[in-house]
Amino acid sequence: PTKSTVVLENMLQVDLRVIPPESYGAALQYFTGSKEHNVKLRTIGVKAGYKLNEYGLYHRSDDALVEAEDEAKIYEALGMEWMPPELRENTGEIEAAIEKKLPKLVTLDQVRGDLHVHTNYSHAIDPLEAMVKKAIDMKLEYLAITDHSQSLAIAQGLKEDKLLEQIKEVRRLDDEYSEIRLLTGTECDNKSDGSMDYSDDLLSQLDWVVASIHIGMQRDEETITNRILEAIHNPYTRVIGHPTGRLIQKRNPYEVNLDRIFEAAAEQNVFMEINCSPNRLDLRDVDARRAKEAGVKLSLGSDAHSVAQMEFLPLGVSVARRGWLEAPDVVNTWDLDKVLGYRR
Ligand SMILES: [Zn+2]
Ligand SMILES: [Zn+2]
Structure with missing residues (x-):
């Protein structure tokens, strides 16, 4: 045999x-x-x-x-x-x-930063500084610290004063570790009524705002779509996190009109995430490809809740490659000034 x-x-x-x-x-x-x-x-x-x-x-x-x-x-x-x-x-x-027109697919070694990680300020396992050290070990040039926001009690989301405290620590570590640039940030809940979970005043003090849906996912397509559109139109939103909300083998994606989302994201220069967690991996390959065709740039985030999970980045790169993405389509291959200058 x-x-x-x-x-x-x-x-x-x-x-x-x-x-x-x-x-x-x-x-x-x-x-x-x-x-x-x-x-x-x-x-x-x-x-x-x-x-x-x-x-x-x-x-x-x-x-x-x-x-x-x-x-x-x-x-x-x-x-x-x-x-x-x-x-x-x-x-x-x-x-x-x-026709010799194959895409030059993005590769892992082109990835220069991770734009979505958690720390033990919210419900993740490891302290901020440990995440920073791991990013330096991984030779990343930049890292966005994006803990959960205040209303997400189940994930120990940060109240305003705790976020302000974290901003200070991120800035201090950014000074201390010259090898890497650290972004202050949040994974801000895009709430059931479409609003954001922090005030614009607070969001304006952050370098990096990922807007995500974590509750109220059972609504109809129109409701969910409008809710995400509202987040896209918030002037401080940089990325729509895990845009379909699926959990592989556990939860179906919510009902959402991705074409409308992509159109607005392209117009507003808001990135759509390819979440690198093996539980999520959304946008999926076929959706990432559609996003690209709609003129949207994609952002990779490990969504790490521990140091070890920062190693999830390559999984997102695989999704990007299956979605025909080239380096210019993936924000994480850009230098940080270009990333930060893309919106506004
Ligand atoms: Zn999330
Ligand atoms: Zn997250």
Whole structure:
């Protein structure tokens, strides 16, 4: 047998397939492409007189091998550029590869900052300074401190005086650690009536305002959409956090008209988040791609509630890549002055 299923100690299931080394490229292509991508690729192959399977690319007429070892050469023989596995969904990537118009997908090493983290000022585990040190270890150039706001009691949201106290500590640490720039901020609740959970006066004192919905998610689409539109029109909002509210395998996204949200966000220069927490990962890839097409820039936030969770950033990068995003589409690849200057 050449097929087996292995369950790792961490319970991850892995399909193991043994193939001859000379078929490595063909097998890699076959198993990383989605079914839809591979069907389309085989159709193109047939028209060109080829046969493609996990062992190689062959001439249909005499079964002579064209290529098997190198995945890129298989794509080349089929008349197109190699493309990253994240794009292999038959949603336009094959056409783009034929025309040599594939996106240059954003990479993790282009990410310069994290724009959404929590500390033990609210309900997260680790102190502010520990988060800062971790960001420095990760070679980040900037970090936004965005604890929960006052009405979110369940997450020990910060009352005004505590936020003012935190602002002082953030500024002090910003002076102390010259390796990194720290942004004062909040993940401010976008409340059921559409208003923000802090006064404009307080919000105006912060560098970075993420507006998020955490309660009252069972309303109809019109209500939720208007509520987010109101947050977008608040002059201090920088980012709409986890814009669909889904929790993977736990809670469906709320009803929201994303097209209206994207249109307003593009007009107001408000960023939409790709939340990097494995529980959330929203915007999803397909929505991030639509956002980009609507002229919206995307902001990555680990939404870390501990030092260890700051390592979630790469998950958001994967979503961005599946959403066809290039470095200029992702705010976190910009230098901080450009990020801060984008609105107003
Ligand atoms: Zn949140
Ligand atoms: Zn958060």
